[in-house]
Amino acid sequence: MLKKFNYVDREGMHIKKVYCKVCGAILVDTIVVEEKQEKRGDKEFIVQTTALRPTTKYDELCIKFKDGSRHITPICKECKKQENLDLIGIYKADIKEALKEGFSLPFRKI
Ligand SMILES: [Zn+2]
Helix, strand or coil: CCCCCCCEEEECCEEEEEECCCCCCEEEEEEEEEEEEEEECCEEEEEEEEEEEECCCEEEEEEECCCCCEEEEEEEHHHHCCCCCCHHHHHHHHHHHHHHHCCCCCCCCC
């Protein structure tokens, strides 16, 4: 069973976090790369610039299909070592996320 079938957190169109589908660990996170104080009129604002960055747990898994094609997907370093990963479930989660992004992945046999 996958802990995080819906493994991407979005705010509107922007990706905020990406989780390991298998265990739920954070793989990609939004971090503040710059913080500035800005004055607009007599009010001061803190303006943050953020960026998506992979965490130390980030790794990638290559799923090989029967037709010889491959699919690369994010996974954490620990789960990558596991045998008997639910590759079909992982790929289904990717198909679902791809649809949210507006493109479709083909159904392929593992
Ligand atoms: Zn994991």
